[in-house]
Amino acid sequence: xxxxxxxxxxxxxxxxxxxxxxxxxxxxxxxxxxxxxxxxxxxxxxxxxxxxxxxxxxxxxxxxxxxxxxxxxxxxxxxxxxxxxxxxxxxxxxxxxxxxxxxxxxxxxxxxxxxxxxxxxxxxxxxxxxxx
Amino acid sequence: xxxxxxxxxxxxxxxxxxxxxxxxxxxxxxxxxxxxxxxxxxxxxxxxxxxxxxxxxxxxxxxxxxxxxxxxxxxxxxxxxxxxxxxxxxxxxxxxxxxxxxxxxxxxxxxxxxxxxxxxxxxxxxxxxxxxxxxxxxxxxxxxxxxxxxxxxxxxxxxxxxxxxxxxxxxxxxxxxxxxx
Numbered sequence: 001x002x003x004x005x006x007x008x009x010x011x012x013x014x015x016x017x018x019x020x021x022x023x024x025x026x027x028x029x030x031x032x033x034x035x036x037x038x039x040x041x042x043x044x045x046x047x048x049x050x051x052x053x054x055x056x057x058x059x060x061x062x063x064x065x066x067x068x069x070x071x072x073x074x075x076x077x078x079x080x081x082x083x084x085x086x087x088x089x090x091x092x093x094x095x096x097x098x099x100x101x102x103x104x105x106x107x108x109x110x111x112x113x114x115x116x117x118x119x120x121x122x123x124x125x126x127x128x129x130x131x132x
Numbered sequence: 133x134x135x136x137x138x139x140x141x142x143x144x145x146x147x148x149x150x151x152x153x154x155x156x157x158x159x160x161x162x163x164x165x166x167x168x169x170x171x172x173x174x175x176x177x178x179x180x181x182x183x184x185x186x187x188x189x190x191x192x193x194x195x196x197x198x199x200x201x202x203x204x205x206x207x208x209x210x211x212x213x214x215x216x217x218x219x220x221x222x223x224x225x226x227x228x229x230x231x232x233x234x235x236x237x238x239x240x241x242x243x244x245x246x247x248x249x250x251x252x253x254x255x256x257x258x259x260x261x262x263x264x265x266x267x268x269x270x271x272x273x274x275x276x277x278x279x280x281x282x283x284x285x286x287x288x289x290x291x292x293x294x295x296x297x298x299x300x301x302x303x304x305x306x307x308x309x310x311x312x313x
Contacts, residue, residue, distance in 0.1 A: 008159070011180040014155045014161075015155075015183070018185040019184060020188055023188070027201060035232040035236075036257070039256070040261065043258035043261060046254065047258060059265055060264035070142065070145035076146065077150040079236040081151060081157065081237070082156060085158050091157075094244060101164060112245050116229070116230075116249040116252065119252065120249040120255070121259065122221075123220075123221055124260065125220055125257075129267060130217025131210070
């Protein structure tokens, strides 16, 4: 299966296959692709461990109930699918600072880590506000 | 829900995620450099991937919908939430360089700066949960049009909208290729 070892597929081909996967998913299980609700559930689980009585009364956590569901496994699956693909094409390597970031902001792992963390906070707040 | 159904749901979720992650890695769309290059109009790989996925899924799902085999999942149009949320999302995305699913994929590839992005996303979701009662009383009441669709608002058959969008996407793809994006 040499095609599985190729470093890059045309984004049109990979995108079309992803589209077919989505159609099949909706047909077989009725599930559309999404990821961000899983982060709400993850936050819920973390907060439950720290302050369970506070979490129990929070409207948003009641609305998006904490559960390990289809989407939770979908999000975890993405990690393993990417791992398998990168491993097959021998591209699995540890990268702490993306090359384009390094070219502009330098090789500091701390600076990149802090920015990625803060960017993640802002991104997810916006994603949830837009309900996406 | 019966236990067997719940197990099947977890299994199909995992399989679908694995296949989707595989395809995203092969298209090289789970990289900071690709995502930022798209935001900087230098390399449209991720846009080609997203729009092709949308194109195929749009045609396929509406075909099945016409055959009565699937249900649509229409999200409400709330201008306050969609516009403000979109702007905030864009600022964060430009900094972290991964969206939620691609951050998981990036971690699978070994790009472990995404771990900090993922932790930030969990915190961001927690902060939103705190802010939700306030948002619900303010931003999420601004311009609430409910669950509407383009064909519904225009009062035309959905295939007219689909054909127009397919033509627009293909014109965009040809332009990307001509410009070497």
